[in-house]
Amino acid sequence: MFNLTQQERQVILFLIIVALVGAGINFLSKKYAPVKVLGSFTEDIGKIDLNKADRDLLMSIPGLGEKLTQRIIKYREQQAGFKEIEELKSIKGITDYKYERIKNYLILK
């Protein structure tokens, strides 16, 4: 298929290895760099972990005020965490309409 000389093949392989090692180092530096992170944001950019987020972080979601946030935290403590995001519907004050508004901001890790 590829009509390449031995030397050309070695050069291509070397370049791929360099790119791969570079991608690995880049991945590790992104994943484990010790930086002060606000709350528990996940890799899924900007989504908030429903089981880990603190009061302020939950309140940063459009549609969630102080009272609802307190109820969510209380429910989370009582039930030892959410198993599904849909459980939010069982909290007083979270109507179907409100649930549809906030569910896209949340994630369960």
Add this chain to the structure above:
Amino acid sequence: MKRPLVSLCIAFCLGIITAAYLKIPFLIFYLVTPLFLIFSIVFIKQSTKFSIFLLCAVFSLGATLLRNSQILPNCHIAKLVPYKSESSFLIGVIDNDPAYQDKSVSFILKAEKLKINETWAKSCGRVLIKVLGKNEFSYGDRLFLEGKLYRPFSFSKSGFNYKVYLKHQNIYLILSIKKDSSMVKQLDKNVGNPLKSFAFQMRHKMKDAIVKNLSCFSAGILNAIILGERQNLPPYVRDTLVYSGTVHIIAISGLHLGIVAFIILLILKIIRIPRKPRYILTILLLIIYCILTGANTPVIRATIMAAMLLFSYFLEREVNIYNSLSLAALIIVVINPWQLFEVSFQLSFLSVVSIVWLSPKIKSLFPARLDKIPWLRFLISIFSVSFSAWLGLLPLIAYYFRVLSPITILANMIIVPYMTVIVASGFSLALVGILIPSLTSIFAASNELFILILFKINSSLIAIPGAYFKLPSISFMYVLLYYILLISIFNFSKIPFRINCLK
């Protein structure tokens, strides 16, 4: 195989597409790639096996790089800022040439520090800044900013999604600053890349020479054609160019770069620079021109291809256009794999592929005896180029812009050769404006005339009945079907082409 880079480029791009649509984690792709590499090394002396494993390795490398680009570092500003942010404080360096509009200015800021809950955190990532009111900014300024940080909205306008567009440029946040200069403080100057600073200074000088000497209408068009700056281009001019299928003339591309390279080579020849240093100097000047025009995908593609061509002259070796095109594509997608999904990337590469692949075949359909008449040969050549570009881009333009313009073939046959005059005279005006300002009035008058003629030609062409049709939105499946049909007709049919393809 004379074009090994083509297969490698296709494999790499397929890897990117696969990773974009299949939710396979980074580590899986990352661990699979070395396996294929080991097999490639084991079978390095067996051509077929080596090629298959190499293609697999390149495929998974493409997927790995796309997945890696989706992972943001912990210090990334998009991970530090909640959805609803009140006033945020940010320190960073301007990373592009600020774009001024009537009452606002926008630029990209490389974030350095972010204030969260009374503590400053070291941060990274790019933020789009929009400042209302009249402020002066330049590339390389380090700024202290206070404003409201928010995530871009996902609104779509005829298939264009603003949030996705910004994401492809690695921008996840916008900082909006209202009219109050106390919210913006300059902490430092000229902390950017010196080459970029120099290119942007040249751009401003050229723009000044154009704006000071031409009417608003002509300056808007010439700035778009020469510098790729489209903020002041009248919207109806842009629309008429879209309808005639010649909107590519206001996007810096291979056509512009070819003319610029020709002018540079000519000037260097006149001042008696020896042949080999002339090529190297031209490559350097083309790189500066690429940065000066904003380094968009089409101009990067054209610069890499031109550099390869000039370098081959320097080494006195032959260059294969498919290889140089593939190398350009590989460089662009390795740096930012999301570019593959950008309209400008697709149109730019597909137009060159169409011209290089189809135009010799279309040209060969004309009787050989016509080639002996010089003017007819020229006419057949430009028709073949224009028709092949139209054939190659037709479904993509219908898909993205919802327009079908049969007039494009004729419009490009007239306007593309005419662009040589406009680009050459526009450059002369900009350079004379910088070097000998007293001579600019003569150049300005001729530029006004040339631009007026361009606009008149374009307006007359789209006034022809049936010049263009507006289309409803079409499915991407039709686009794919069209290309399968096109490849079948030109590659596998029994049409008696005199030559197979460009070697």
